[in-house]
Amino acid sequence: MFGLLSFWKTFTNAVFYLTLVVALLGLVGNGLVLWTLGLHVKKGPFNTYLLHLAAADFLFLSCQVGFSITQAALGSSPDTLYFVVTFLWFSVGLWVLAAFSAESCLSHVLSRYQGCRPRHTSVVLCVLIWALTLPAVLLPANACGLLRDGLRLMSCLRYHAASVTWLLSLVCVALGTSLVLFICVTCCSQSPRPKFYSIVQGSGILLLLCRLPYVFYWSLRPILSFLLPFFPPLATLLACVDSSSKPLLYFMVGRQPQKREPLRAVLQRALGEGSPLRAEGLALPMSPF
Numbered sequence: 641m642f643g644l645l646s647f648w649k650t651f652t653n654a655v656f657y658l659t660l661v662v663a664l665l666g667l668v669g670n671g672l673v674l675w676t677l678g679l680h681v682k683k684g685p686f687n688t689y690l691l692h693l694a695a696a697d698f699l700f701l702s703c704q705v706g707f708s709i710t711q712a713a714l715g716s717s718p719d720t721l722y723f724v725v726t727f728l729w730f731s732v733g734l735w736v737l738a739a740f741s742a743e744s745c746l747s748h749v750l751s752r753y754q755g756c757r758p759r760h761t762s763v764v765l766c767v768l769i770w771a772l773t774l775p776a777v778l779l780p781a782n783a784c785g786l787l788r789d790g791l792r793l794m795s796c797l798r799y800h801a802a803s804v805t806w807l808l809s810l811v812c813v814a815l816g817t818s819l820v821l822f823i824c825v826t827c828c829s830q831s832p833r834p835k836f837y838s839i840v841q842g843s844g845i846l847l848l849l850c851r852l853p854y855v856f857y858w859s860l861r862p863i864l865s866f867l868l869p870f871f872p873p874l875a876t877l878l879a880c881v882d883s884s885s886k887p888l889l890y891f892m893v894g895r896q897p898q899k900r901e902p903l904r905a906v907l908q909r910a911l912g913e914g915s916p917l918r919a920e921g922l923a924l925p926m927s928p929f
Contacts, residue, residue: 651870652873655873655874655877656708656711656712656873658877659704659708659873659876659877659880660704660705660708660709660712662877662880662881662884663701663704663705663708663880663883663884664701664705665884666697666701666880666883666884666885666887667698667701667702667705669884669886669887669888670694670697670698670701670883670884670886670887671698672887672903672904672907673690673691673694673886673887673890673907673911674691674694674695674698676904676907676908676911677690677691677694677911678691680904680908681908681911681912682912684912685743685761685762686740686743686744686747686762686835686836687911687912688762688763688766689736689737689739689740689743689762689766690740690839690890690911692732692736692766692769692770693733693736693737693740693886694886694887696729696730696732696733696736697729697733697883697884697886699729699732700726700729700730700733700879700883701880701883701884703722703725703726703729704726704876704880707722707725707726720781720785720786720787721786721787723786723861724777724778724781724786724787727777727854727858728773728774728777728778730851730854730879730883731773731776731777731807732769732770732773733883734807734810734811734814734847734851734855735769735773735810736766736769737810737814737843737847738810738811738813738814738817739762739765739766739769740836740840740843741813741814741817741818741821741840741843741844742813742814742817743761743762744817744821744834744836744837744840745817745818745820745821745824745840747834748821748824748825748834748837749820749821749824776803776806777803779799779803780796780799780800780802780803783795783796783798783799783800784796784799784800800859803858804858804859807855807858807859808855808859811847811852811855814843814844814847815844815847815848817840818840818841818843818844819844821834821837821840821841822841825837838889838892838893839889839890839893839910842889842892842893843886843889846881846882846885846886846889847882849878850878850879850881850882850885851878851879851882853871853874853875853878853879854875854876854878854879856875857871857872857875857876887907890907890910890911891903891906891907891910893910894906894907894908894909894910894911896909
């Protein structure tokens with residue numbers, strides 16, 4: 641019995657500190673992406689989504705680091721407010737990822753899509769995503785007693801069912817469009833791969849392996865916490881891995897084998913949309929794209 645308790649304590653501590661390290665590394669990576677996209681790459685319809693995705697991941701990881709440091713310093717277990725706040729930014733990232741994947745797929749499958757879409761579609765969608773995610777997360781959290789004492793059972797069930805349906809719809813859109821794009825590029829198209837093909841596919845794989853467990857944690861939190869107590873910390877770790885891995889994915893897409901370049905140049909190649917760099921980006925000793 642005591643051996644099992646000791647093992648469980650060691651396991652939770654290892655996952656806790658591993659999550660903290662991954663989140664800190666992800667903060668640095670997403671901060672670099674925000675700096676590159678915000679200052680050195682001209683905004684386009686697709687990298688606008690990546691800018692907002694990096695912002696959502698940065699906020700998610702910041703909250704994770706802040707609450708983890710507070711928990712380590714005070715030695716207390718996190719309350720439900722911690723889970724709601726972190727899941728709020730996680731949901732923004734999931735929604736932005738679904739919109740980015742869908743637009744990338746439509747632009748490749750429908751040749752006339754780019755010419756028909758309104759100019760500021762990406763910006764308007766991202767603003768709506770940030771605005772609509774707040775009630776989509778906070779209403780079920782409040783009804784289910786996660787923000788204050790008091791559970792309203794029927795309201796909780798209704799709001800939570802709507803929230804879970806919305807989240808699973810976003811997952812299906814992101815994974816479905818990634819699959820459609822993969823089939824179109826590999827089997828049905830002779831044209832070159834679209835600019836963000838590798839990013840869409842890599843993000844889809846990360847969503848399936850690392851982001852989806854956190855969605856299940858939100859959907860079935862009381863059941864999973866009771867039956868599988870190891871699942872919540874693992875789901876949190878995987879969510880941090882997902883948010884922290886995207887800068888590495890961009891680096892792998894933008895790097896050129898056997899070429900040594902500044903990190904900013906690699907990110908500019910991966911995140912740009914073929915548009916020229918701003919003047920300040922030309923001051924670095926970069927190789928031509």
